Amino acid sequence: MSTTPDWATRDAAAPQPVPPRREHPAVSPQTAAVFGRPDGVRGSFSTEPSAQPQPEIAPPDPVLTEAFSRPADAPSSLQRDPYATYGGEVDEPEPEDPWRDPASGAHLEAPALSEPAAETARDAGPKLGITDLLFGRRVHWWALASLGLVAVLLGVAGGLVGRWTAEVIPPLNSNAVTLDVDDSTVASTDIAKVAKAVGPAVVMIEIRTAGSGGSGSGFVVDKMGYIVTNNHVVSIAANDKNAKLEVVFADHSRVPARIVGRDVKTDLAVLKVDDVENLTVAKLGDSSKLEIGQPVIAFGAPLGLDRTVTTGIVSAVDRPVPLRPDASSDTDAVINAIQTDAAINPGNSGGPLVDAQGRVIGVNTAIAATGGGSIGLGFAIPINEVIPISEGLIKDGKVTHPQIGVTASTVRNDQVFGARVKDVAAGSPAAAAGLKENDVITEFDGKPIEGADELTVAVRTSTIGQEVKYTYWRDGRTFTGTMTPRAD
CATH class of the missing domain: 2.30.42.10 (PDZ domain)
Structure with a gap:
């Protein structure tokens, strides 16, 4: 079966159908005269006027001419300003009248009466002298009498006030005053006596390294120069061979010190200074006899301020306080601490806590603080635990537990x-x-x-x-x- 379309089999010579011609309506002579090509013109345009009659445009209505024509003095533009007026007077806009505008807001206006005209300045008259005042009859006599009476009254009042001030109110300054000094002997308080007795036995410990430093406290326990302090005070010096370790006594003398031994499990250490004469040795007490509420005194150098003394009471005993290692200390201990409200701050560590008789009953070691300072919770290692550890360190340089x-x-x-x-x-x-x-x-x-x-x-x-x-x-x-x- 062939798939060739019908149109492909048609005979090319056969006559083809012609589409019907569309007829346009005839053009009227008037339209041809206006829009048709003039006779003899073949192109689109002609340079000669046409001989055929041309339609004439009737003149516009005068009313329309006045409304839409360009004024004589208007600029030669295609469009004139719709808001401009030409040839007429320009009326100035009237000021807003709130009384005639129902939408205007309430506000204050000028008063109903017109403002008075400004007075013309006049030249100042001649000055009135004392002669004119008294003898020129330009001031009434009763005015002069009143003025004189006022002057007399002011003078009398001023004299009375001056006399009263001089007699009643004492002067601010005087050259007849001398300050008396009481040179009689005053009995010292118990705290002052303890501070005077224990102070020379307390030392400040300073450690300086190439990149850091620190300070703490300690106290002398033997005339041979042995000093008890905390391990965390000297940890930096123990772990840095180039560190410089010095002890500063109460008289500000500085002496190099060596570490005899230290114990990380009790946070105690012993130092030694050599060739120091007339050392004051601290007296040691018995911490097992402490009572809650008894007064105590803390010695040391808080924040590097040496020879500082603070007072308080024993607020608790047998308080377990853990001490953990950090960047500056290898101490890892739990102390059975004496708790006190005597102010203890960084730098007090290693200093003595003494009783009212000046006997050392503890070693200031730690504080409980939220912002780095004392809040009335300080902790000291009881002296009964310090003694055997210190003796072991002095004897062997180490201790067992x-x-x-x-x-x-x-x-x-x-x-x-x-x-x-x-x-x-x-x-x-x-x-x-x-x-x-x-x-x-x-x-x-x-x-x-x-x-x-x-x-x-x-x-x-x-x-x-x-x-x-x-x-x-x-x-x-x-x-x-x-x-x-x-x-x-």
């Missing part, structure tokens, strides 16, 4: 308060005593234990090789036992 071989964390819930055992070292005193993981120690060596810090203090203050009793909680039941701490 009791340990039981456990790590613990604080637990406080509705069942038990205490130190939960997290790990027990193999072969340790705790392992030999039968302690297990998750046991909670609630008492150790007669001291109640409410957390890990209390357990650390209780173990450290026990005696190496001496058996102690302890209480622990396991699976809802309480048990007791004994163990013997060993040296660390």
Whole structure:
């Protein structure tokens, strides 16, 4: 079957259909005369006027000419300013009249009466002299009498006030006054006596390195030049061989010092100065006899201000205070602190805390502060713990501490308060005593234990090789036992 379209088979010679011619309507002679091409013109334009009659345009109506024609004095532009007037007088706009405008707001206007005309300035007349005043009859006699009476009254009043001022009000200045000095002896207070007695035994400790420095306090404990202070005061000097360590005494004399020994677990250290004569040695007391509320005095150099004394009371005892390592100290200890409200600030560390009799009962060590300064919570290491540590450092340069071989964390819930055992070292005193993981120690060596810090203090203050009793909680039941701490 062929797919060729029909139109492709047609005969090309066959006649083709012609579309019908469209006829246009005839053009009227009038239209041809106006719009037709003139005779003899073949192109689009002709340079000669046409001989055929041309239509004439009737003149516009005079009214329209006046309304729409260009004024005679108008500029030669295609369009004139619609707001301009030509040939007429320009009326000035009338001022707004709020009385005739109902939409105007209320406001003040000029008064109804016209303003009075300004008076013409007149030349000043001749000046009135004293002769004219008294004899020229230009001032009435009663005016002169009144003026004289007023002058007399003012003079009398001024004299009376002056006399009263001179007789009643004392003068501000005087050359007859001398200041008396009382040179009689005044009895010193107890605090002043203690400050005078203990002050010479207190020193300021300065450490300088290539890139930093620091200061603290200390006190002399032996005439051979031994000085007790905190470990965190001298940590920088101990870890930097090029650091310069000096002791500044109360008389401002400076002496190089050496580190005898230090203990990071109790935050204590001992220094030594050589060739210093007539040293004042601090008297040591007994911290076990302290009572809450008794007065104490803190010595030291807070913020580098040496020979500073502050007072307060013992506000608490046996307060566990953890001291953790930081960028400037390797101390890692929990102290069984004396709490005091005597002002202690950075720089007081290592200085003595003394009682009213001038006996050292603690070493100023730490503060509790929200902004870096004292808020009335200072902490000191009891002197009864300082003495054995200091003696051990002076003797051997190091000390040992009791340990039981456990790590613990604080637990406080509705069942038990205490130190939960997290790990027990193999072969340790705790392992030999039968302690297990998750046991909670609630008492150790007669001291109640409410957390890990209390357990650390209780173990450290026990005696190496001496058996102690302890209480622990396991699976809802309480048990007791004994163990013997060993040296660390």
